[in-house]
Amino acid sequence: MENKIEKEEAPSQIKAALQARCPRCRDGKMFIGKTYALKAQKMNETCPSCGLRFEREPGYFYVAMFVSYALAMAEMIAACVGFYIITGYMEGPWPYLIATIGTVILLSPINYRYSRVILMYWLTPGMEYQPQQERTLVEKP
Ligand SMILES: [Zn+2]
Numbered sequence: 001m002e003n004k005i006e007k008e009e010a011p012s013q014i015k016a017a018l019q020a021r022c023p024r025c026r027d028g029k030m031f032i033g034k035t036y037a038l039k040a041q042k043m044n045e046t047c048p049s050c051g052l053r054f055e056r057e058p059g060y061f062y063v064a065m066f067v068s069y070a071l072a073m074a075e076m077i078a079a080c081v082g083f084y085i086i087t088g089y090m091e092g093p094w095p096y097l098i099a100t101i102g103t104v105i106l107l108s109p110i111n112y113r114y115s116r117v118i119l120m121y122w123l124t125p126g127m128e129y130q131p132q133q134e135r136t137l138v139e140k141p
Helices: 002-008 013-018 062-087 094-122 131-139
Strands: none
Touching: 013 094, 062 094
């Protein structure tokens, strides 16, 4: 009973985005598998819950590369600042280079995933939460 009532409420946008759910129904998963799965990251072509086509036009996800670039830059700066705060090292550039490259490599699956999430949630005009979509499909078995 309680679960049914909760399903009627709109899921929070941030929570849905963090879980990489479909931006329209906030229910279906955008990606197959986990962020750090050993297999290559795969994306569902359409939302398993509401049928929204994720790649709305050819080349749509190229824009995500720019988002990914911005994320990587922010992470590199954070890695440098963090490295300096922790070690206080100022002798040369190499430890910083290793720290930044290591951080970006470690976080690249996250960047890949969330660059697309950010693109779909906040950079695509007309991509909005539509609860009716979810309701009609949930009621149909
Ligand atoms: Zn959906």
